[in-house]
Amino acid sequence: MSVPWAEHYARLPWATPMGPYDLEVRLAVARGSCASAAAIFRDRYGGAENVQSLSLLGDEGQRSHWRGVMHLSTRRFAYRFRVEDEAGNACWFGADGLAATRGETSWFQYPYVGDGDLHAIPAWAVGAVFYQIFPDRFCNGDPSTDLPGTLPWGAPPTGSSFFGGDLEGIRSQLPYLADLGVQALYLTPIFQANTNHRYDTTDYYRIDPPLGTEENLRQLIDGAHNLGLRVVLDGVFNHCGAGFAPFRDAVAQGRSSPYWEWFRVHGERISLDPPNYETFANRNASMPKLLTHRVGVRRYILDVATYWTRFGIDGWRLDVANEVDHVFWRTFRETVRSVNPDALIIGEVWHDPTAFLDGSEFDTVMAYRWRRAILGFVSGRKNASAFAEEITRIRTVTPPTVEHVMMNILGSHDTERVRTHFGGDAERAMCAAGLQLTLPGMPSIYYGDEIGMEGGPEHPDARRCMEWDVTHQQVAMRERYRALIALRKQYAALSCGDMESVASGHPLVYAFRRTHPEGDILVAANLGEHPWRPREDGPIRRLDEDGDVLPPRSVGLWKVDSLVGSTTDMQR
C-alpha cells in the first residue's frame, strides 16, 4: 500500500454538507505518506464518476489532512479516495479500508444532503467582530441604581465586590464601541442574581435591578441596532441560582413541590450545606443543576428564551452548554430560530465541539483551545510550525461550516487577560490580537483588552473595571485594533476568506494567506528577534502600515497582488 493507513468517516466533521449539493470531505493519512489525493464520487444509484482533487489542509501529529468539496446535483454521495505517494504508487481507500485496487474497497456513502440538516448560520455573524462585556465592570451610567456598598470605580475587585456598571453605562459607550468598529456585543448575564457575575440566576424574567430595567435594555438594544451593532445575551440554563423561586419551593416543600423533579436530589429533603443535590461543578450549593430533560424545566427555559428573543436580542451565548442534553439544545434552537431566524447561538464548549455543531444545536462555540494555541505561540513557548500544527488540529476537529463564526478569544471573564498572560508585554498582546483579527473566525474582544488592560490570573482580577481614563489607556494599541478591524471590513479575504498556512522560512514567523475571489491577503506574525519580509524581487509595501518589513513582535498584512514572487516560497 502506498500509504500505511488512512482515515475517514462519512459523518461530521469528516464529511460536512456545505450546501444542498456540496459535501466537504476530509481525509487523514499517515503524515507525509501521500503526494496527492482525490475523491472519486458519483450518485449512490450509479451514473458517471467524477473526480475532485483534494488539497492539503495541513499536518499535525502523526497525520496529514487533505480536504476537498464534492458537488453533486442529486445530493446523494457515494465516494472513494485515491491516494498516491511521491513515487506515484496509488492505492484506494473506501468503507472497507485501504486496498490496492478500486474494486477491493466499497463506497463511502453520505446518503443525502437534507435541507433540514443544513447548518443555517446568520449572515451577520460571519467574520463579525464581537466585544464581550462584564456588565458590572464596563461603565456606570446610572449611579442611582448602585447597590449599597458599591466600590469606587477602579478599586481592586474581589469575588463579591460590586462596582455599579449597568446597561445605561453600556448604552452610553456605544459610540466608543462603534468607533472601535466592533459589530456585536456579548454581555455576560444580566438577569437577577445574587452575585456580581450573575451566573446564579434567581429570576430569568427580570433584569437585575442594579443593571437597570427592561427599558434600559430596550434603549441599549435600539441604540446598538441603530449603530449596526448586535446584542447577544448570556443564557445560564445548565443551572439556576439557589434563590430561584422553583428551587426555593423545592427546598421548602420537599417532594410535594411541583418543582421537586426539576432538580436531582439525593434524599427526601433538600439540604444546602453540604448540598445533597446535583450542582454546577462540585458541590456548588448556590448553583443547583436544572434537569433539562424534565418537561417543566424544558418548557420554562424555552419560554424564557422566547421572551427575550422576542424582546429583540440577536442571540444567546449558552453557559456550560456542554453539560446539557443535546436533545434539549435542539429544541432550544428550533424555538429561538422560530422567533428570530437570525439569532446566533453560541455554546460554551472548551473541548472538541463537533458533537454540538451539526447544525441542529449551536452555530459556534467560544474557542478556548484556539486561545491556548495563540498564547503558546505568541509567548514563545511554541514555534511557528508547532503553532501551525495546533491550528490544523483545531480545524480538523471542527466542522468547516463554522470556521468563519468560531468565537476566537484571547481571554474571557473565566481566564487571565491576554496582556497579563505575557507578563504585561503590550507588544505580544498586540501580536495575539493581530492574529485574532486576521485568522478565520469571529474574533471576540474581552472588554479593555483593546486598551491594554491587565488582570489575572483568572477572576476576580480579570474582571477589573474598564479603564476610561485615556491617560491610562494604551491608545496606540486601541488604534491598531481599530485599524485591523477596519481592514477586516474592507477586505472580504480577512472576514470570510479561506485560509492556508504559508512557509515563512523562519521558525518564529507564522505566515498564512487568506484567499478570496476579491483578492488574497498575506498575514505574518513575527515572534523572532529580526525584521522579516515576504520574499519578493522588487519593492513591496505593507497594507496596514508604512514600510515593507515586519518588525520583531508584530503582525503585518500584504495584499498578495502587490507581491512580485510567490508567497508560498518565502524566505527571511
Added chain:
Amino acid sequence: MSVPWAEHYARLPWATPMGPYDLEVRLAVARGSCASAAAIFRDRYGGAENVQSLSLLGDEGQRSHWRGVMHLSTRRFAYRFRVEDEAGNACWFGADGLAATRGETSWFQYPYVGDGDLHAIPAWAVGAVFYQIFPDRFCNGDPSTDLPGTLPWGAPPTGSSFFGGDLEGIRSQLPYLADLGVQALYLTPIFQANTNHRYDTTDYYRIDPPLGTEENLRQLIDGAHNLGLRVVLDGVFNHCGAGFAPFRDAVAQGRSSPYWEWFRVHGERISLDPPNYETFANRNASMPKLLTHRVGVRRYILDVATYWTRFGIDGWRLDVANEVDHVFWRTFRETVRSVNPDALIIGEVWHDPTAFLDGSEFDTVMAYRWRRAILGFVSGRKNASAFAEEITRIRTVTPPTVEHVMMNILGSHDTERVRTHFGGDAERAMCAAGLQLTLPGMPSIYYGDEIGMEGGPEHPDARRCMEWDVTHQQVAMRERYRALIALRKQYAALSCGDMESVASGHPLVYAFRRTHPEGDILVAANLGEHPWRPREDGPIRRLDEDGDVLPPRSVGLWKVDSLVGSTTDMQR
C-alpha cells in the same frame, strides 16, 4: 512513542454513554502496537483519578481496537489513555495527541451524560428474533379480496404479478411462526399502493384492499400479541407513490396546489415522463420524493405515524431512511415514542449507520454490511480471520448501545435469497443461519429461508410465494432454526451476552464466545473440510446436538463450563 499512532474522539461511536454513569470508550492504535491499554479518568472538575483497563475488541486493517467502560457518579468524564507496548514502554494519548508523558497531552472530555441523550431501546427487542414477511407472497387467507389477474400460488413472480397474500393469511399462520419461535414480525408495506411491493404508497391511512381491512390488521396484531409476537410495519416516508392524492393535486393544479411545496419540482408544472421532480433513486417517476423539511409533509407523516402507532403496532421499519433529514427522524422518534414508549424504530441504512444511532433517531438498522460479511465467509470467499476482521470493523463503526438489536439479515426482499447465494447449497445456508442465530443482534429471518426457499438474484425472484407444501420444505432445516431459536431463549449469553472472537486454530473455523453472568457459550462455524472440536482434555458434549465434534459445514454450540481447557487457546 511506544505506539506509532492512536485514534479516539469523545463522541459516538468512540465514546458512547451506556447508562447515566457509564461511558464506553474505544481506542484504535496501530495494529499490534499495543500490549495493554487503560483509560485514566476523573470528574471534569477534578478529584480522584480512576483507572479502567481496556480489553482488545479486535484487529482489522491497520488498526487494533480496544474498549472499556468507565463508571463515574458525576457523569462528567475527563479521560486520557495510557498504552504500553510489549516491551513495557508506555505513552499517553489525549486530546492533543500522543505524548511521552501524561502532562504533555490534555484530557478528552465527554462533558456530561444527559438523561435526555441516553438511548432508550425497548427491552422486548433486545436479542429478539424477527421474521420478515412480504405480504403478497406469504399466505392467501382470503381469496375474496384477490385482484383480477391474481396468479396461482407458486407461479414464477414477475415485477408486476400479484399472488393474493394478505393479512388474514399471515394471521392464519401465526401458530406456524410461534412454533418456529420468532418473536416479532416485520411486514413490508401494507398501505394502499399500485404495486405488489407497495413501496409507492397512495394512501397512508388505508390498508391496501387486496391485503384486507383495518379489522384484519386488528386481528393480526391481537393474534400476534396473544402469542407474544410483536408486529412492526414498514413506513415509506422518503417518497410516496405517484397516485398519492397530494401529488396528484400538485400535478393537476401546479403552483397553486397547497401541496406544491411538498415536492421538489424543476419547472412550473409537473411532468411525469420524464419526471421533472425529485424522486426515489434516479428518475423513478412513480416514487416522488417527499420534502420532509416542509411543515406540511412533516405534520402529515407524523399524523400517519401517530395513527398506526396508536392502532397498536410495535414499531416502524423506515424505508430509505438514510435519505431523509436527521431533524425529521428526531421528531418522528419523539412523536412515536410519546404514543408508545416501547415502539421499536428500525432504519434502512446499508452503510455506516452511526449518524442515525445516537439515540435520537433509530434504535437499529438493517445490517446489510453484516450480511455481506457472513456470505463472504460461509461461501468460502473469505477465511475465518478475514471474517473476524470484518465483524470487528462492523462493531467499531456501530455504537455499542445497539449491538443486541442490530437487525442481522441473511437476505431481504431487496437481495437474493441466502440459499441461492450459495448456489442452492442448503448446508451453507444453514451455516449462515447458525451464525445469524448465535452472533449478537436481532436476527431477522426472511420468510421461507427457514425452509430453504430459493430465489434471486434480487427481485422479483427473491419474492416467490411461501412454500407451504411440507414435501417441498427443507424440514430438517426448519427444525434446526427452531432448535437454535429455542437455545437463544434458553441462554441469556446467546440473546444478550457480550461477544469475543476466539482463536480456533483453523483458518476456516470461526469461533467466538458469548459471555454472560449466567454462563458462557462457545460457538464455532466450521467451513473447512474436516471435523473440528474445541481443545479439551476430557470428553465434552455439544449443547445443540449429540456428539462432541463439529462436522464440516456446520455451526455448533458448547456450554463453556463443560469445557475443561481454556477456550481461548483451542486447536483442531
